[in-house]
Amino acid sequence: MNKETPSGGSTRSRNIRQQRITDYVISRGAASAAELVELTGVSLMTVHRDLDELARRGLLRKFRGGVSALPSTVFESNEEYRRQVHVEAKAAIARKAAELVEPGMSVMLDDSTTALEVARLLPSVGPLTVATNYLQAIEALKGAEEVRLICLGGDYSSTHDSFNGMACIEAVERLTVDAAFLSTSSMTAQTTFHQEPEIIMVKRAMMAASRTRVLLMDSSKMPRPALHRLAPLAEYDRLVVDEGVPADLVEEARQHLPVDVAAL
Amino acid sequence: MNKETPSGGSTRSRNIRQQRITDYVISRGAASAAELVELTGVSLMTVHRDLDELARRGLLRKFRGGVSALPSTVFESNEEYRRQVHVEAKAAIARKAAELVEPGMSVMLDDSTTALEVARLLPSVGPLTVATNYLQAIEALKGAEEVRLICLGGDYSSTHDSFNGMACIEAVERLTVDAAFLSTSSMTAQTTFHQEPEIIMVKRAMMAASRTRVLLMDSSKMPRPALHRLAPLAEYDRLVVDEGVPADLVEEARQHLPVDVAAL
DNA sequence: GAAATTAACACGAACACTGTTATTTGTCAC
DNA sequence: GTGACAAATAACAGTGTTCGTGTTAATTTC
Secondary structure, X not given: OOOOOOOOOOHHXXXXXXXXXXXHHHHHOEEOHHHHHXXXXXXXXXXXXXXXXXXXXXXXXXXXXXXXXXXXXXXXXXXXXXXXXXXXXXXXXXXXXXXXXXXXXXXXXXXXXXXXXXHHHHHHOXXXXXXXXXXXXXXXXXXXXXXXXXXOOEEEEOOOOXXXXXXXXXXXXXXXXXXXXXXXXXXXXXXXEEOOHHHHHHHHHHHHOEEEEEEEEOHHHOOOOOOEEEEEHHHOOEEEEEXXXXXXXXXXXXXXXXXXXXXX | OOOOOOOOOOHHHHHHHHHHHXXXXXXXXXXXXXXHXXXXXXXXXXXXXXXXXXXXXXXEEEEOOEEEEOOHXXXXXOHHHHHHOOHHHHHHHHHXXXXXXXXXXXXXXXXXXXXXXXXXXXXXXXXXXXXXXXXXXXXXXXXXXXXXXXXXXXXXXXXXXXXXXXXXXXXXXXXXXXXXXXXXXXXXXXXXXXXXXXXXXXXXXXXXOEEEEEEEEXXXXXXXXXXXXXXXXXXXXXXXXXXXXXXXXXXXHOOOOOEEEXXX
């Protein structure tokens, strides 16, 4: 066989390949190194290097003979993975949500990737006060001239890259904001869910501390329950979803609250 | 004249050159571009590029005809500048201070560059609980397996890259730790000082929340007062300095508390 | 209009990514 | 246990990309 690309790859193609490998392994549950050589067209050595990195980042698990996806619960809560999936949908939702923010408002953001997308749009809105427990959002906003940034401190969680626990809840309870932008891991037409009670406590505190509550959900998260109930849909003031959500689900949700469908 | 290095410089030499430029401009107060070409031996264009970057980072001010150092007060409180000066002294102090930390302890770090050096050493100590309001320290410790990390949230200050204000003070007051490692902008043999009341409030709260208080000061900070008094030396339990501190000053300080002189 | 500054292009070194080959490690059959 | 084979790692070399720099030209500012 001929080698199309004898050597010298770009960082970009490397990332794309690693993403393909990750997706492939997730869809199959596991894969051998030889299988991934076939998939990607690169050498065995490069596949091993990719797998080492993906394993190091906690996205896959390596064993002799190949790699496997991590147990779904652990996997889905992996912060880095969540940040990568459904970027377009999350970005569209965030654009729609950001329209609700006007200069002078105070807003609260939870530790979700969708809220992070909102955060990225806030510097251009105008003078704002933003409170969040999400380290990524803090990094995204710390340079913004017109944003007064408040960190909701607490115990650091490496899986979420955010601060939580009792200290965080008390920090939230000190504040009252105009709007809170929240997301969670799953929902049905009646209720929102999350698998971790710790996180639920923080989100509930945020909802209580805000005049209006905006729920941001991409279509991959519904309809699907999780172990713990977070809050019924009626307790939110607005829901923003992407176009991928089934029409009947949107209709059902509209019995509880206004729903915005964000265009990609 | 011959060109020793016709082209292709390393990132390292670039940083060294920019540091030289910064030091030179600070010592003179101002400098022309041509003067800096003479100093560094690089082309005029490269000097301009360096100055652009240094100005962008807030270390110097550019005007037509050259650059100037910023007004001293603003300048000294510039977070990035403080991080760069006296690195070796701070590192030595941090090594000495880290000897005071034993596995299982809970420690608090303020938003000083010296405390940041301590933070970098903590992951290798063993299981610890670390609380800080300094974003840099959080970034340094978030990957440490054995460290339970607590963020002391509050209003973000871009000059210090830390969280402060009432919210931060209340977060500190919720805790009691075994040791607090603090530094401040200046001190005499009797008292510590800081130019910003906001920061003083946080540091005092930290001192009240700790069983033992360790003051970390490099020799550039003494003996010199500042506008506001922070706390008398006697309220600390230990002082760690570098070798550059005059012997008589150390002797005088020893009348108030034990003093460690860290070897470079 | 002259000096200072910026823009545009080109060169070269350092770095990152990949492949090949050699060595080590682990597993299974006997 | 031991040997043989496959898998994984290590070591080296080649290639592309990025980053820093200099030169020259265009622009701005006083």
